[in-house]
Amino acid sequence: MDQMMQLHSAGDSSRAKPERxxxxxxxxxxxxxxxxxxxxxxxxxxxxxxxxxxxxILTK
Structure with a gap:
């Protein structure tokens, strides 16, 4: 089964902070x-x- 990940917009508070x-x-x-x-x-x-x-949308 394909895995799906939706990339969140910058305003989404659930998004992890990028590394420096x-x-x-x-x-x-x-x-x-x-x-x-x-x-x-x-x-x-x-x-x-x-x-x-x-x-x-990123899918494998």
Whole structure:
């Protein structure tokens, strides 16, 4: 079964605080006008997509 994680907006108080040395990038730069992006991590491929309500969903 696919695992799903919804990335929360910056205003969401349940979001964990990023580490001091964590990189930051705007989602618009990462997506570069696309609605979907494949991310390879080791032997796995993840799909990052923008929903109709402009939220980000990451699935394996």
């Amino acid at each position: 040395d964590a990189a930051s990038i705007e989602s618009s730069q990462l997506m570069a006008g696309r609605r979907e992006l494949l991310i390879r991590h080791g032997a796995s491929t993840y799909r990052l997509r923008v929903t109709a309500s402009e939220k980000l």
